[in-house]
Amino acid sequence: MNSWISCCLLGVALLASPNSVDARTRQAPKNDASAEFDALVKQLDLARTKLQTDFEKAKTPEEQEAVLRDAPWTHFQTEFKSLATKAAGTDVAVRAWNECLELSSMTNQAELAKEALDTLEHDYLKLEGLRFALLGVPRASMFLGFTRAEAFLRRVAVESPHHSVQGVALYALGDLLASPWYSSEVGEVDGVALDADAKAKWIEKKHAEGRESFARFLAQYSDVVPPDPSWPKDRLKRVAEGTLFECDHLQVGMVAPDFEATDVDGAKWKLADYRGKVVVVDFWGFW
Amino acid sequence: MIPHEKELVKLLAKEPFALLGINSDGDAAKLKTILADNGITWRQAVDVTTSGVLATKWNVHGWPTIYVIDAKGVIRFRDLRDDALADAVRGLVEEAKRPAK
16 A cells, blocks of 8 residues: 555545544433443544554554554444444434444445445434435445436435434435546446446536536525534534535636735735736635 | 656746645644645645545545646646656647747
């Protein structure tokens, strides 16, 4: 494994679960299962921190590789699965299956990711807690299969009786379909291999459907807050708006929308000032 | 990125071309230091943070994010880097200099 891939995997490990411990402690009344879940999440967060420290300490690519290889993700997946089975029928089970799903990107356990999704679909479709298990589905699509992930989110958006679950499902569906990050990984659809031309057309179609999904989210569900209360309340709305703007104004072939900016000397300038010149707009930073 | 960009700016100094940076490192004073330390001469927009006004409006979630816009203001390429970026820009500059039919 080269260091670039290692870095990516580390990034995924650290970003994989945006949920904080706080996010999962809301459930009341407190019972054994939910306490066990909180404890597991705490351990997982500690393991992530430790991985980051160890990775930074590693001196060679081989050492870095060893740090990633020895990470305890499979152990956590097993623990979460066993908890999900024990707490069947509750929000805790939904969250535990969600952890299995999200950890699959670290463990490459496609079978477990599929089992998690099947269980969520068959046993928890009508539960309001299902909203906790939707935002990780786009990333897990590389193990679930793009079509399977899409079908699941579409079904939840239609069949859940809860406004909040429908909204989060539409948002996740928009994320899955509109982002070339996921669709560009797809090599075949319905068992038919796509050549370059067919693939480009298919990606374009999915992109348009993703745009529609975000548009519907904004029209009917802009009040829906992120399942994780540690996120800003308007985050889903803001990302949906940004994606819609990008779809409608920032594609190749479109006239770039003007903007006004201030330079380091306090002077104002506009993109339109540079009409007549070829312009490279570079969003950058070192931080 | 930056060495390539410097080269491009130098190479196309007399051509109809502009490199515009939208920076998320901090306020104007901080950015001024960064520009001086790195010998960056092209124009900047002070966008302060990764959730600055411009980065938010243009839905930027990864850095760098690069747009190549032709002389008519049309977006022609996204997210090219280094040599591919330089080639694309040179092609568009030639296109801009060609007399209109």
